Amino acid sequence: MAPPLTGLKVVDFTRVIAGPVAAMILSDLGAEIVKLEHPKGGDDTRGYRPPEFKGISAAFLSYNRGKQSVAVDLATEAGCKAARALVDQADVVIENFSTGVMAKYGLDYESVKRPELVYCSTSAYGRDGPFMKRPGYDPVVQAESGFQSLTGHADSEPVRTAIPMTDVTTGLNGAMAILAALWWRKKTGLGQFVEVPLYDTGLFNTAPLSVQRMAGGPLATRIGNGDHWAAPANRYVGSDGQALVAVADTDARFEAMMETLELAQTLHDVRFKDGFGRLQHRAELDDLVGGAFAKAPAADWVDRLRTAGVPAALVRELPESIPSMETSRRGVTGMAPHSVIDEAPELGPAMRLKRRGLKPAEAAPLLGQDGAAVLQRWLGYGPDELAAVGIQEDAS
Amino acid sequence: MSGPLEGLRIIEIGEGPAVAHAGRNLADMGAEVVKIEPPEGDGMRRWPSVEIEGAPAVFHALNRGKASLVLNLADPAERKTLAALLKAADGVIDGSPHGLARALAPERDAPGLVVARITPYGDDVATDVPAHDATLQAESGWMSTNGRGDEPAVRSGLPMPSQAAGASAVQAMLAALIAREEDGEGEDIDVALYDQALIISYHYAMQFMINGNRPLRFGNGSPAASPLGVFEASDGQFQMTAAGDRVWKRLVENVLEMPELLEDPRFDGNSARVVNVDDLMGIIVPLFKTQPRAHWIAKMQGGGVPGGPIRNLDEAVAAPESVERGLVVSAEQGGGVPSIRNPMRFRDTPLADPKPGPMLGRGGPETVAKWSQK
Numbered sequence: 001m002a003p004p005l006t007g008l009k010v011v012d013f014t015r016v017i018a019g020p021v022a023a024m025i026l027s028d029l030g031a032e033i034v035k036l037e038h039p040k041g042g043d044d045t046r047g048y049r050p051p052e053f054k055g056i057s058a059a060f061l062s063y064n065r066g067k068q069s070v071a072v073d074l075a076t077e078a079g080c081k082a083a084r085a086l087v088d089q090a091d092v093v094i095e096n097f098s099t100g101v102m103a104k105y106g107l108d109y110e111s112v113k114r115p116e117l118v119y120c121s122t123s124a125y126g127r128d129g130p131f132m133k134r135p136g137y138d139p140v141v142q143a144e145s146g147f148q149s150l151t152g153h154a155d156s157e158p159v160r161t162a163i164p165m166t167d168v169t170t171g172l173n174g175a176m177a178i179l180a181a182l183w184w185r186k187k188t189g190l191g192q193f194v195e196v197p198l199y200d201t202g203l204f205n206t207a208p209l210s211v212q213r214m215a216g217g218p219l220a221t222r223i224g225n226g227d228h229w230a231a232p233a234n235r236y237v238g239s240d241g242q243a244l245v246a247v248a249d250t251d252a253r254f255e256a257m258m259e260t261l262e263l264a265q266t267l268h269d270v271r272f273k274d275g276f277g278r279l280q281h282r283a284e285l286d287d288l289v290g291g292a293f294a295k296a297p298a299a300d301w302v303d304r305l306r307t308a309g310v311p312a313a314l315v316r317e318l319p320e321s322i323p324s325m326e327t328s329r330r331g332v333t334g335m336a337p338h339s340v341i342d343e344a345p346e347l348g349p350a351m352r353l354k355r356r357g358l359k360p361a362e363a364a365p366l367l368g369q370d371g372a373a374v375l376q377r378w379l380g381y382g383p384d385e386l387a388a389v390g391i392q393e394d395a396s
Numbered sequence: 397m398s399g400p401l402e403g404l405r406i407i408e409i410g411e412g413p414a415v416a417h418a419g420r421n422l423a424d425m426g427a428e429v430v431k432i433e434p435p436e437g438d439g440m441r442r443w444p445s446v447e448i449e450g451a452p453a454v455f456h457a458l459n460r461g462k463a464s465l466v467l468n469l470a471d472p473a474e475r476k477t478l479a480a481l482l483k484a485a486d487g488v489i490d491g492s493p494h495g496l497a498r499a500l501a502p503e504r505d506a507p508g509l510v511v512a513r514i515t516p517y518g519d520d521v522a523t524d525v526p527a528h529d530a531t532l533q534a535e536s537g538w539m540s541t542n543g544r545g546d547e548p549a550v551r552s553g554l555p556m557p558s559q560a561a562g563a564s565a566v567q568a569m570l571a572a573l574i575a576r577e578e579d580g581e582g583e584d585i586d587v588a589l590y591d592q593a594l595i596i597s598y599h600y601a602m603q604f605m606i607n608g609n610r611p612l613r614f615g616n617g618s619p620a621a622s623p624l625g626v627f628e629a630s631d632g633q634f635q636m637t638a639a640g641d642r643v644w645k646r647l648v649e650n651v652l653e654m655p656e657l658l659e660d661p662r663f664d665g666n667s668a669r670v671v672n673v674d675d676l677m678g679i680i681v682p683l684f685k686t687q688p689r690a691h692w693i694a695k696m697q698g699g700g701v702p703g704g705p706i707r708n709l710d711e712a713v714a715a716p717e718s719v720e721r722g723l724v725v726s727a728e729q730g731g732g733v734p735s736i737r738n739p740m741r742f743r744d745t746p747l748a749d750p751k752p753g754p755m756l757g758r759g760g761p762e763t764v765a766k767w768s769q770k
Contacts, residue, residue, distance in 0.1 A: 004575035004583075025564075029571040048599070051607045058602040129721050134697065139616075139624075140704040143635035146712030150553035151542065157626050157633070158706055159615045162541040163598055165556055170739070172563035177740040179570035180425045184400035184745055186577050192744040199717050200739035205554060207457045207736040208413070210709045214734035215453035215727075217446035219710055225539075225551050227530055229443040229454065235534070235548060243548065245534035250439060253526075275444035311528035313535035315549060318597060318604045318611055321537035330518050332591045333605060345605040348595040350561065351568040352519075352586040356575060 001356045003030025008182075009378075011036065011083075011090040012067065013107070015043045017138070017164055018122045018198060019096035020063040021171025026092070026178065027066035028349040030359045034090075034374050035064065036083055039071040039390060042367040054341040056364055061344055064364035065336065070375065071368030071391070074105045078388040085379050087112050091191075092178055096122040099132045109193045118181045118191040122174045126197045136198040138164030145202030150209060152222040170201040223282075230275070231282040232257065232289045235315060238298030243315040246289075246305055254278065256308040260301075261292035336361040340369055399426025400745040404573070405767060407432060407481060408462065410491025411439045413529060413555045414514045414589060416458035417562030418489045422569075423461035424738040424747055430763050431462045432478065434469070437756045449732045450755045456733045459753035465760025475500060477764065482506055484767040487569050495519065498584070508582045510572045512565040518588035527589065529555035536593035541600045544615030557593035564592060622669040623647075623676055626706060629689035636696065636703035640666060643701055650699025651692065652680060725750050 008031040012023040020035075020043070027033045037043055048059035070086075072079035087093055087107060095102050102108040102121075109119045121127055124136025142148040142160040152159040177194045185191050203210070209220040209228060220228055227233035230249035237243050248254040251274070258266050266272055266288060271281045278285060293301055298314055305312035316324070322333055336346035337360075344363035352358070371391040375381040383393045404427040408419035416438075423429040431438065438455070445452035451459075465481075467474045482488060482501035487510040490497040497511045513519040516527035533539040533551045543550035565587045572583035594601065600611045616625035621639035638647040644666070648657045657663055657679070662672040669676055684692060689705050696703035707715060713736075718724050725735040735750040754760075 001579075001581065004571035025567055029567065051603050053606045058606050059599040062598040062602045125717060126721060131717055131721070135702070137637060137702040139635050139637050140702050143626075143706045144704040144712065144715065144717065146707050146709040147554070148635070148706055149708045149712075152550055153543070153547055156544065156547060157616065159543055159550065159626075160635070161552055161556070162613065163538075163596055163600060165552070165596070168596060168598070169556075169559065169563070172560060172567075173740055175567050176421060176425075176563055176570070177742070179567055179574070180400040180740070181742060181745075182574055183404070183570055184742075186574050187403075190744065192742060194743070195741040196739050197741075200721070200723055200737070203712060203718055203723055204736050204739045205556075205559070206709060206712065208454045208554060210713055210736060211457040211734055212445050212453040213709050214713060214724075215446050215448040215456075217453055219708060220553070221708060222553060225530070225548075228553060229445060230528075233528075233530060235551075243534075245531050245539075245551070247528040247530050249528055250442070275442060279444045306525050309526050311526045311531040313527075313531035315534040315539065316537050317540040317549075318537035318601050319608075321535065321594060322601060322604060326517060326535065326590055327594060329521065330588060330591055332594055333601070345602060347598065347601050347605070348591075350564040350587060350592045350595050353568060353572065354584040354586065355581065356572065356583060 003359045004353065004356050005030035008032065008092065009090045010034065010092040010094065011086045013093070013095040013097065013102070014122065015096065016045055017063055017167040018170040019094055019174065021168055022120070022122065022174030022178065023067060023094055024063060024065050025172070025175040025349070028358050031092070033067040034086055034378070035067045035069050035365070036086070037069055037071050037367055039073055039368065042069070042071065046367060053344050056341070056344060056366065061364045062347065065346065065348070066359055066362050067365060068370035068374055069365035069368055070371045072389050074107070076389070080105050082375060082379070082389050083107060084112065089378050091116070091118065092182070093117065093119045094122070094174065094178070098135050099123065099127055114191070116185060116189060116191045118178055118185060119193050120174055120178050121195045122170050123195055123197045125199045127195055138167040138198070141166045141198050141202040145199060146206045146210060147202050150206065150220060150222055153224040154222060158222050166198055166202040166205070169205055170196055170198045173201055226282060229279070231278040232285040234286050236290050236293040238296060238301055239294055240297040242298035244293070244298040244302055244312060245315060246301070246310060246312040248310060253310045257289070257305060257310045260304050260308045260310065261289055263288060263292055336363040338363040340366050397745055398748040399424065400742050401425040401427040404428065404487070405485045406430070407485045407488040407497070409488065409496055410514070412491060412558065413458060414558035414561040415489055415491035416440065417559050418512070418514065418565045419462055420458055420460060421562065421566050421738070424750070425740065426745070426747065428763065429462040430481070430760055431459060431464050431754065433464055433466050433756060435466055441756065449752050451753050453733070456753040457735070460733070460735060461751045462754055463759030463763045464754035464757050465764065466757040469496070481764060481767060482509060485509065486573060487512065489514065489565060491515065493524070503582070506582065508576060508580050510569050510576065510583045510585070512569045512585040512587065514561055514565050514587045514589065516589050518591065519586040529558045529589070532557050532589050532593045536590055536597070537601070538593045538597045541597055541611060541613060543613050545613045549613065557589055557596060560596055561587050561589050561592040620670070621666055622673045623680060627681065627684045629684055629687060629692055631688045633706040634689045634693060634703055635706055636701065638701055644669065646700045651695045651701055652683065
């Protein structure tokens with residue numbers, strides 16, 4: 001059987017991270033992605049280097065697996081016409097320009113809509129409303145949405161996640177929204193306009209804690225490596241200086257952790273009798289268990305806790321985790337073939353489909369490498385039409 | 397109309413935020429989602445979180461709009477109930493330790509069922525290693541990317557790997573359901589939380605795979621651009637990202653109003669500003685402290701410099717970007733429980749207002765009756 005989205009045609013105008021994540025997931029699931037890029041430099045992430053692999057930046061490789069790149073300048077008549085013709089062939093269009101840019105080129109939903117077209121904007125603050133013109137940046141939205149206030153050590157500044165998680169989750173939501181719209185289209189024949197604003201995603205990401213606050217709970221803030229719903233749950237250090245994370249998120253796991261750490265006397269302490277009490281006395285518990293963890297090497301504690309049914313793991317950095325057994329036994333990382341540079345490092349995807357499978361990974365394209373092939377195959381362009389958009393006919 | 401997935405029948409089995417997040421997104425988009433719970437209820441019902449409408453607030457946030465069906469799966473008769481329900485369902489999010497859905501509804505009995513397994517280390521890995529979002533953040537290396545270089549790595553306060561894994565399961569499930577419309581064939585999906593936690597290290601992981609260098613932590617800063625990060629105004633903190641010469645010029649002219657800095661050789665070009673970052677901070681840090689943050693943010697937004705206030709949750713929920721755009725759902729609107737609207741918007745199939753999470757056992761029996769009708 002073929003991957004589930006085989007035959008689905010996607011025209012992708014997105015750049016940077018949110019939109020590209022959405023399109024990459026559709027590609028993994030079998031869709032054909034035509035990524036339109038500006039001939040001068042293309043997607044911004046192509047310029048995020050070093051490091052690079054054979055001319056492709058690490059960032060671009062990370063977010064553009066399995067796509068075809070076509071370089072056209074939308075500001076030229078021929079380029080804009082080619083983009084419009086591709087859009088007219090597409091099942092799905094994705095874009096994440098500032099509000100008004102697609103309209104300027106006659107490529108906004110109102111201009112290109114057909115009954116069956118699914119058109120997705122991953123916008124900043126919405127395509128309408130009082131903030132529609134404001135550009136969106138992940139670090140700004142992490143700050144504004146309250147998300148950043150929840151990450152960092154208590155005695156230090158709030159930190160954003162280094163990977164722009166508002167962008168990433170906007171992309172994940174974008175892919176979900178497009179797929180839900182495609183399901184609706186399968187049932188009714190009708191596409192529609194779907195939208196996932198970056199800010200809305202940022203605020204929604206905080207829901208477990210902001211809903212709790214709105215319901216009368218405490219104002220959550222940053223608590224380092226502590227957990228908002230469990231204690232003891234933190235980063236601790238073994239006698240060898242190695243850090244580990246351990247979590248007692250249920251009564252049973254609390255008992256098992258205390259017995260493993262030879263702190264069984266704490267089980268009689270009324271302060272710690274339930275989750276609320278343990279959360280309230282987080283600091284005392286961290287002192288107690290932190291002292292116990294310092295008596296043996298971290299790896300020993302991880303083994304003992306796991307045997308006792310308590311979640312525990314060493315704190316690893318990527319140079320440890322990537323070559324580890326947990327990564328290699330599933331083949332999460334590896335090399336993917338590339339039609340021009342032979343192969344490039346690959347990371348992901350996150351899902352497996354046992355029956356239909358996923359589209360075999362092809363590493364992210366060089367800028368414009370598929371221009372002639374796509375325009376010939378989708379639009380029947382000949383040498384003259386290709387030349388008009390600044391693309392040379394393939395030698396093959 | 398309750399959304400694009402109206403009519404879709406989904407069963408949710410298992411504990412934890414990844415499973416709950418997957419089911420919540422499907423329910424938000426209009427699917428009928430039945431959460432199978434043991435007689436004592438889902439573990440999240442015992443999380444220490446303020447109670448509202450009969451459940452902890454965090455349970456509502458992650459389980460809104462679902463029905464709850466209590467089944468004692470040690471009892472063969474109740475296992476039969478679940479088996480029958482699985483055969484009437486389109487999809488199942490299965491986070492149970494050993495794959496309950498396929499055990500009760502094997503492919504030969506339910507060939508069209510789409511099963512999405514969410515497990516700590518993968519459906520094909522025989523392990524009973526217990527896991528939590530925090531241990532997976534640590535073990536995968538994702539946590540090591542977050543925090544300042546002079547401090548230990550810090551986890552995300554929210555379970556982001558779990559949330560991402562839930563999204564991956566939904567994506568795969570919807571794609572499989574679309575394909576099923578053609579040939580009637582179901583699917584077995586396998587999402588591992590560990591894989592997902594590693595994968596969201598994206599370009600940090602890719603950098604290491606390319607050059608073998610240990611990725612460094614930069615907190616709110618960057619080794620490649622300046623000035624950016626978290627700054628103090630007279631009344632609070634804000635975030636500013638003035639990377640690149642074009643934005644630097646706007647910052648100097650429109651925000652700092654110190655055009656002489658454009659003539660200063662220490663700050664001529666991004667590389668110079670990175671090298672002389674201490675000198676630069678020596679000028680702008682004291683200046684920022686002289687005015688409230690609203691002053692600076694107005695100047696940044698008007699002057700084309702990316703920046704915004706670091707808001708706590710109270711400020712974020714009350715912010716104009718949240719309130720004026722209808723993202724915050726009051727208890728009154730939300731059936732007694734406040735809520736944040738799902739960010740996915742569908743112009744022709746709008747999502748219904750969020751509903752509370754179910755009381756234990758509420759709504760499930762009605763769903764069993766309805767699904768068994770045909």
